[in-house]
Amino acid sequence: MQAASPHNQHQDQASGTPKVGLFVTCLIDLVRPRIGFAAISLLEQAGCLVDVPQSQTCCGQPAYNSGDDNHARALARNVIAGFESFDYVVVPSGSCAGMIKKYPPLFQGDPAWQQRAEALAARTYELLSFLVDVRGFRPKGVTLHTSATYHDSCSGLRQLGVEAQPRALLASVEGLSLTPLPGHDICCGFGGTFCVKYPAISNAIVDEKARDIEDTKADLLLGGDLGCLLNMAGKLHRRGAATRTFHTAEILAGMGSGPAIGEEG
Amino acid sequence: MSLTHPESATSSRADNPFAIPFDERVREALDNKSLKIAIDRTTNTARVKRAAAVASWPGFAQARDLGKRIKDHVISHLDHYLVEFEANAIRSGAKVHWASSSDEACAIVVDLCRKAGAKSVTRSKSMLGEEIGLPHALEEAGITRVETDLAEHIVQLAHDRPSHIIWPALHRTREEVAELFRTHHHRPQNSDDIESMVASAREELRGRFLAADVGISGANFLIADTGAICTVTNEGNAELTTTIPRVHIVTAGIEKLVPSMPHALVLLRLLVRSATGADLTQYTTFHCGPKRPGDRDGPEEFHIVLVDNGRTKMLGEGLEEMLRCLRCGACMNHCVVYRQIGGHAYGGAYPGPMGSVITPVLDGLDKAHDLPEACTLNGNCQAVCPVDIPLPTLLRGWREKSWREGLEPQVVRQSLGLWSFGARHPFLYRLGTAIAVRGMRLLAKQGWISSMPLASGWTRYRDFPKPAPRTFMEEWKQHQNKKARSQA
Ligand code: SF4
Numbered sequence: 243m244q245a246a247s248p249h250n251q252h253q254d255q256a257s258g259t260p261k262v263g264l265f266v267t268c269l270i271d272l273v274r275p276r277i278g279f280a281a282i283s284l285l286e287q288a289g290c291l292v293d294v295p296q297s298q299t300c301c302g303q304p305a306y307n308s309g310d311d312n313h314a315r316a317l318a319r320n321v322i323a324g325f326e327s328f329d330y331v332v333v334p335s336g337s338c339a340g341m342i343k344k345y346p347p348l349f350q351g352d353p354a355w356q357q358r359a360e361a362l363a364a365r366t367y368e369l370l371s372f373l374v375d376v377r378g379f380r381p382k383g384v385t386l387h388t389s390a391t392y393h394d395s396c397s398g399l400r401q402l403g404v405e406a407q408p409r410a411l412l413a414s415v416e417g418l419s420l421t422p423l424p425g426h427d428i429c430c431g432f433g434g435t436f437c438v439k440y441p442a443i444s445n446a447i448v449d450e451k452a453r454d455i456e457d458t459k460a461d462l463l464l465g466g467d468l469g470c471l472l473n474m475a476g477k478l479h480r481r482g483a484a485t486r487t488f489h490t491a492e493i494l495a496g497m498g499s500g501p502a503i504g505e506e507g
Numbered sequence: 508m509s510l511t512h513p514e515s516a517t518s519s520r521a522d523n524p525f526a527i528p529f530d531e532r533v534r535e536a537l538d539n540k541s542l543k544i545a546i547d548r549t550t551n552t553a554r555v556k557r558a559a560a561v562a563s564w565p566g567f568a569q570a571r572d573l574g575k576r577i578k579d580h581v582i583s584h585l586d587h588y589l590v591e592f593e594a595n596a597i598r599s600g601a602k603v604h605w606a607s608s609s610d611e612a613c614a615i616v617v618d619l620c621r622k623a624g625a626k627s628v629t630r631s632k633s634m635l636g637e638e639i640g641l642p643h644a645l646e647e648a649g650i651t652r653v654e655t656d657l658a659e660h661i662v663q664l665a666h667d668r669p670s671h672i673i674w675p676a677l678h679r680t681r682e683e684v685a686e687l688f689r690t691h692h693h694r695p696q697n698s699d700d701i702e703s704m705v706a707s708a709r710e711e712l713r714g715r716f717l718a719a720d721v722g723i724s725g726a727n728f729l730i731a732d733t734g735a736i737c738t739v740t741n742e743g744n745a746e747l748t749t750t751i752p753r754v755h756i757v758t759a760g761i762e763k764l765v766p767s768m769p770h771a772l773v774l775l776r777l778l779v780r781s782a783t784g785a786d787l788t789q790y791t792t793f794h795c796g797p798k799r800p801g802d803r804d805g806p807e808e809f810h811i812v813l814v815d816n817g818r819t820k821m822l823g824e825g826l827e828e829m830l831r832c833l834r835c836g837a838c839m840n841h842c843v844v845y846r847q848i849g850g851h852a853y854g855g856a857y858p859g860p861m862g863s864v865i866t867p868v869l870d871g872l873d874k875a876h877d878l879p880e881a882c883t884l885n886g887n888c889q890a891v892c893p894v895d896i897p898l899p900t901l902l903r904g905w906r907e908k909s910w911r912e913g914l915e916p917q918v919v920r921q922s923l924g925l926w927s928f929g930a931r932h933p934f935l936y937r938l939g940t941a942i943a944v945r946g947m948r949l950l951a952k953q954g955w956i957s958s959m960p961l962a963s964g965w966t967r968y969r970d971f972p973k974p975a976p977r978t979f980m981e982e983w984k985q986h987q988n989k990k991a992r993s994q995a
Pocket residue numbers: 781831832833834835836837838839861888891892893894895896
């Protein structure tokens with residue numbers, strides 16, 4: 243699949259102040275709300291009017307990836323209905339944004355819902371690609387004197403073409419030096435339910451990833467998907483590594499001096 | 508004459524790997540330290556070489572697209588090309604046999620060997636041979652089998668199964684192979700010197716190659732408009748198998764068809780660069796019919812066994828795209844799961860992502876349903892596949908079938924059902940998450956949870972961060988209320 247096109251059909255209608263519905267993702271909701279607030283701040287800086295529909299829960303990915311299409315469809319309907327009124331749906335996670343883009347085939351044989359699913363999929367973006375590709379946004383006046391390395395999560399990278407955008411955004415952060423991560427495009431072994439269903443394999447994969455991260459000697463590990471970040475941060479902590487982990491949105495929103503994942507009291 | 512096997516001859520484990528639960532096969536693999544060393548050595552090299560080969564080929568993307576279209580075309584006109592191939596093969600003097608199952612295919616080959624009065628056959632590595640269990644069938648029939656592929660020779664000596672489709676002995680380190688040769692070969696050699704190890708195997712085997720009555724090979728391509736077959740190897744062992752013995756038997760899956768030579772060449776370039784990163788294999792051979800009057804060499808009889816074994820079934824089951832597979836192995840070299848557990852843990856003849864799609868067809872979803880599940884769906888396999896097979900989509904298709912057929916463990920089904928139920932009722936969901944967050948906070952020490960009931964799969968290996976005091980939604984609501992109050 244190609245990277246999100248900068249020319250969105252809704253851009254005209256949304257010229258001026260686009261109305262953005264933020265899909266928070268269940269992990270951000272539960273574990274690290276700061277990422278949600280960072281996303282809101284960035285979207286507002288990029289000239290958007292942001293709202294967070296209360297009806298949202300989960301994108302349905304755990305069910306979809308488990309082959310449980312009935313539940314996946316039910317959850318998809320909930321997301322479609324809750325976000326239809328926005329010019330854009332923005333998600334601070336490539337994996338959940340990618341899930342919303344996979345809704346249409348779930349409604350094969352149901353043209354009305356399929357059309358609604360398609361319309362929503364077309365207006366759905368991963369946060370960082372939305373900021374760069376649709377809004378041409380770059381952060382201003384953000385400073386963080388430290389070194390970081392970057393992991394590209396698989397769904398964002400391969401499904402949505404999110405690779406250059408986070409790097410372009412992070413280049414605007416004064417004082418931040420980015421060290422390349424060998425194997426930055428290799429899966430960290432999270433895989434949603436995979437990591438709990440096949441914990442030993444997942445562990446072997448993330449252990450290798452953690453070693454690569456430690457070898458960069460960077461102070462921070464950054465990425466765009468909380469699932470993968472929790473996996474890597476949890477492994478780094480278990481290994482006793484000093485690397486601190488943040489979602490890219492937090493750094494860009496000037497929240498990089500706050501607590502990293504696992505440092506919250 | 509038969510090769511000497513280690514005392515620990517074939518155990519039932521090797522015969523039916525599915526008898527051992529997947530988790531146990533995985534544990535065994537993960538505990539095997541030299542396996543990981545062996546996997547890393549080979550797959551890391553393969554990945555680096557493939558990347559370089561692709562980067563230095565400006566037309567790769569177009570070739571990939573063309574390759575995909577060639578295979579799709581053939582697969583949707585399989586009947587036409589099969590008939591054409593058969594007619595042309597017969598015209599060239601070959602005998603064509605049809606086998607719908609693995610048993611049938613083996614029976615045909617064994618029968619041909621018997622008719623040829625064969626006591627000893629040479630075999631050139633072919634994945635189809637592994638798929639249909641031909642080595643085993645020959646053994647059962649009392650026919651001595653000499654593997655001409657070095658890796659297959661190693662596998663045979665160790666009484667193993669292949670663990671990779673390009674490097675069958677990938678699971679063995681050089682040091683282990685040297686040890687194996689020391690025990691079984693007459694000529695001593697030096698473990699640090701691959702040359703001397705190859706020479707040792709050559710000396711051991713050459714005589715047997717020459718003495719064989721029948722040679723059995725696979726085919727990488729079946730060329731419809733000439734009835735020729737094409738094989739590629741890097742050791743020239745296919746040539747030893749196909750030209751010396753009096754009888755040559757080719758076993759090939761029906762999806763190997765291509766319309767003509769130019770089509771085969773497009774796919775050949777894709778196959779070789781994806782597999783080893785080389786521009787071309789050392790040996791690329793085209794065979795067409797038996798020896799003709801005046802020919803200096805070649806077999807007197809040339810048989811082609813066309814094998815279905817589930818392939819036509821794949822056509823109707825949404826798995827037709829899998830029939831594009833060239834058996835290059837790139838998907839497994841790039842698979843994070845394969846690179847941790849190696850090929851044997853998969854249980855079937857084909858490992859890695861492509862194996863996880865094919866094995867349920869060959870061995871049944873009930874035996875193999877773990878394979879499509881044990882995947883992170885990261886998509887790298889599709890990204891490197893030279894014919895763009897949507898492996899993650901096909902794997903999810905199997906998961907959907909497993910779910911429908913109730914093959915997934917009850918606890919998984921129930922917890923997912925509960926989760927989905929909650930998620931469809933935002934109020935309940937909010938309440939549940941708010942409680943969960945607070946409960947989880949109680950388990951944390953210094954910011955991290957290192958043991959969590961119901962999530963031991965996670966906490967056995969990693970820590971989990973202490974969640975924030977309140978969920979995003981709780982905070983957001985408060986934030987909105989405050990805003991409303993200040994505006995009022
Ligand atoms: S699925 Fe693709 S990458 Fe894997 S072996 Fe087949 S052709 Fe190669």
